[in-house]
Amino acid sequence: MAQTHEWMFYEVMWRSWAGRAQVPYPVPWWTQQAFRRWSDDFDSGTYESKEAALASNALYRYWHMVGVKDHRQESLIGQAGEIEPVYDKYCLSFFLYDPATGALHLPQLTDGGTVCQRMEAPHLPVVLTEFRTPDGVEFVQRTFATAIGARQRDLVVTRLTVGTATGQPREGWLCAAVMPAGPSGFQRHDRNGRRITDRRLTFLRHLPEENRVETNSGWGPVFDTAPEQYGVYGNPEFSFDPDSYLAHSPFHDLVMGGKLNGARQAQDQVAGLCSAAFAWPFRVVDDEMFELDVRLPVDLYSGAADLAEIRATPAAELEEGNRAFWTAKLLGQGVQPQLPRPVGHLTDLFREARSQLLILSDHGEIHPGPTVYDSFWIRDSSVEATACSLVGDAALAERQLGTHYPLKFNRGTGRIGPCAEYGFYGGPHERDDREWDSNGQALWAIGRLDRTLGRGAAFGTKLYTPYVVDGARWLRDNRDQYGLLHSGWSAEHLGERDKPHYWDDLWALAGLYEAARLAERIGSPDVPELWAAFDDVKRATAASVRWVLDEQRRRGAWETYIPTGPADAGRLDSTMIGTAAFFHPLRLHMGSKLGPDIDRAARFTLDTMYTHFVAGGYRHEAAWNAYGPYLTTQLAHAYLLAGDPVRMDALLGWIVGAAFPRTQERAVALGAWNEQHAFTIASDFHEVPSRHWYMGDIPHGWAAAEYLLLLRDILLFEADEDRDPHLYIAPGVRPHWVPDGDTVEVESAPTLFGEPFGYRLTHDAGDRTVAVELTRAPERVRYVYPCRFGRVRAASADGRQLTVSGDDVHIPAGTRHFTVTYA
Structure with missing residues (x-):
């Protein structure tokens, strides 16, 4: 049964949407999508009612994000420019009002106007919202987050300019609205009693003497310019009639009476739907502009001194400081891939993904998302940290790995289900959901970062005892009777939590491999013990996979595939995506770590997945009933490493498109991915599933990290770091990416060899020649150039002819320049 506030929110949204012709109301984009194709088939396993599901925004979790690098709180930006500080209980939006005609123009409901949104630049997390009314009045809203004062506390600044698109004189009011519901929803209240997102506004007050707003017990917006009119609205009669909220609102008062109620405060103890509006008259003509700056405190502030600090620095100076910081960080530091014009957008998206991970880092913990995923997972963070280390954000x-991982290392003597507590990596997520993949991920990430930082940093040495060796012993000692990791729910895309998943065992192998190699590098006496643990997990995993393959053949299966786990023999569904990890990120095919027959089966599994579950992107109907953006990126990466750049490129095209979805000519995302991409949004409602689907967070940190790793490995990746170290140059660069005379360039990219690498590749289409200059080259590392332009005819290195066999050109260590001629 719906709670009162959930029912009231549902009714107010629906009635305002259905009756919007009389009095427009700022219905959020996600609510409009729900009403656009309503279904009573909500997720009854999670929510008690359709109203609770709607109020939680269970289906359309799309928005934009701004934030400060390495700080705790992000702010979300809606498709009409609404600003939602994640942990504050209000949402701020803007609209236009014409007092001469009584016309109300809301960006949420364009009614013949237009709304355009974009990031100011790929390296600048600044969201621009441009709204133009049918009669040519327009405002441009620039929203960014910055840090102020000696304590570097967070502040969101939104700057608006109002002008005329036609040059003709225009008059009106620029208005701001403070509302409870934002881009993320109204209140997430599930059957477990969790109120993760509770944006109810039960008390709202305007303080004209301080020119700011109070929202519940927190600070709301602070205006640089005092409004000429204001009004605060609540439910003073404790009415349970939804229509009372529509009749007693700033939008109703403006349309019907041309003014706001002038009240300073209000309360609503029924539904938490307090609202307020503020108005600034303007007159613009030609190039004249009306300007307004508003500041949103999104950190802990109190008292007159803090208010003075918020106002101390001019908004223009804050904006310029923000621009200078991100420009220096993303254009001046870290990997700077230079790609030709046909694929220049890949570099732009690379920089956006970097900024998202930096913003999602909370004091060194990279979190997978800004709202429901705003906490620390070993699984996600292992990939995110590795991506950061390889694109230039090694600090x-x-x-993350050196400070926060040890804090997640359990030292107790109890039990976590069937496993020992001591030596297990994990906090509440990993412990409660039996996420047995976490130890392998922690060891793998620590080992990879130790390689990247180089021997001089001694990173792995510092963590080896107890965090590496005892974490490895936990993997050795906590397995089932078949030698596999126990049943659990390491990642929800794998299937049921009451079954074992090969995903866990593959990660265990990769983690044990890195632990043993680290032990070798530091000269530990534990080397034989760790290799024995690796060999035992290898034996058990390979034996189980072979049994499953044999069992599927016995049942008559003609396609080869490795299912999600041994309890799922014969299960041909999209949960088999876990096998993509065999290639990426774990590289278990390199050195044939599980045997050549398992390698072949894993490659066939990629093809089986592609045939059955790829329709542009990876359709994960078995668990999510949605596309999987980071799963698609993993699959693309697996194909890159497996030597199929054509399918990699096809998947990459979908990945890029999924970062910029549109529906009804509205930008839904601006270079970011959800954990799940809804079929409805991906198809602009041409495909509406017959059952509910799942939605995670956006931007999704794991997805951003996967994109960074994919583009980096398209340009270069390492192989066989321990025996025959070599590096692949431009292995994923497609011929149509590099027109005649164009170049591909990477400068000083961190590598797993502990030394940076850089090169410049130039294509001469007339001579059918590729020339590569190595600008930074690790010592004692040879190179492989897989020529994608055509069959290799000849190659030379530093003027010496090379023996050519196939299209993989092998270049000796120490080379500084090589050329390849193709047919």
Whole structure:
């Protein structure tokens, strides 16, 4: 049964949407999508009612994000420019009002106007919202987050300019609205009693003497310019009639009476739907502009001194400081891939993904998302930290793995289900959901970062005892009777939590491999013990996979595939995506770590997945009933490493498109991915599933990390770091990416060899020649150039002819320049 506030929110949204012709109301984009194709088939396993599901925004979790690098709180930006500080209980939006005609123009309901949104630049987390009314009045809203004062506390600044698109004189009011519901929803209240997102506004007050707003017990917006009119609205009669909220609102008063009620405060103890509006008259003509700056405190502030600090720095100076910081960080530091014009957008998206991970880092912990995923997972963070270390943000990776991982290392003597507590990596997520993959991920990430930082940093040495060796012993000692990791729910895309999943065992192998190699590098006496543990997990995993393959053949299966786990023999569904990890990120095919027959089966599994579950992107109907953006990126990466750049490129095209979805000519995302991409949004409602689907967070940190790793490995990746170290140059660069005379360039990219690498590749289409200059080259590392332009005819290195066999050109260590001629 719906709670009162959930029912009231549902009714107010629906009635305002259905009756919007009389009095427009700022219905959020996600609510409009729900009403656009309503279904009573909500997720009854999670929510008690359709109203609770709607109020939680269970289906359309799309928005934009701004934030400060390495700080705790992000702010979300809606499709009409609404600003929602994640942990504050209000949402701020803007609209236009014409007092001469009584016309109300809301960006949420364009009614013949237009709304355009974009990031100011790929390296600048600044969201621009442009709204133009049918009669040519327009405002441009620039929203960014910054840090102020000696304590560097967070502040969101939104700057608005109002002008005329036609040059003709225009008059009106620029208005701001403070509302409870934001881009993320109204209140997430599930059957477990969790109120993760509770944006009810039960008390709202305007303080004209301080020119700011109070929202419940927190600070709301602070205006640089005092409004000429204001009004605060609540439910003073404790009415349970939804229509009372529509009749007693700032939008109703403006349309019907041309003014706001002038009240300073209000309360609503029934539904928490207090609202307020503020108005600034303007007159613009030609190039004249009306300007307004508003500041949103999104940190802990109190008292007159803090208010003075918020106002101390001019907004223009804050904006310029924000621009200078991100420009220096993303254009001046870290990996700077230079790609030709046909694929220049890949570099732009690379920089956006970097900024998202930096913003999602909370004091060194990279979190997978800004709202429901705003906490620390070993699984997600292992990939995120590795991505950061390989694109030039190694300090963040070092802090995460060196400081925060030890804090998740359990030292107790109890039990976590069937497993020992001591030696297990994990906090509440990993412990409660039996996420047995976490130890392998922690060991793998620590080992990879130790390689990247180099021997001089001694990163792995510092963590070896107890965090590496005892974490490895936990993997050795906590397995079932078949030698596999126990049943659990390491990742919800794998299937049921009451079954074992090969995903856990593959991660265990990769983690044990890195632990043993680290032990070798530091000269530990534990080397034989760790290799024995690796060999035992290898034996058990390979034996189980072979049994499953044999069993499927016995049942008559003609396609080869490795299912999600041994309890799922014969299960041909999208949960088999876990096998993509065999290639990426774990590289278990390199050195044939599980045997050549398992390698072949894993490659066939990629093809089986592609045939059955790829329709542009990876359709994960078995668990999510949605597309999987980071799963699609993993699959693309697996194909890159498996030597199929054509399918990699096809998947990459979908990945890029999924970062910029549109529906009804509205930008839904601006270079970011959800954990799940809804079929409805991906198809602009041409495909509406017959059952509910799942939605995670956006931007999804794991997805951003996967994109960074994919583009980086398209440009270069390492192989056989321990025996025959070599590096692949431009292995994923497609011929149509590099027109005649164009170049591909990477400068000083961190590598797993502990030394940076850089090169410049130039294509001469007339001579059918590729020339590569190595600008930074690790010592004692040879190179492989897989020529994608055509069959290799000849190659030379530093003027010496090379023996050519196939299209993989092998270049000796120490080379500084090589050329390849193709047919």
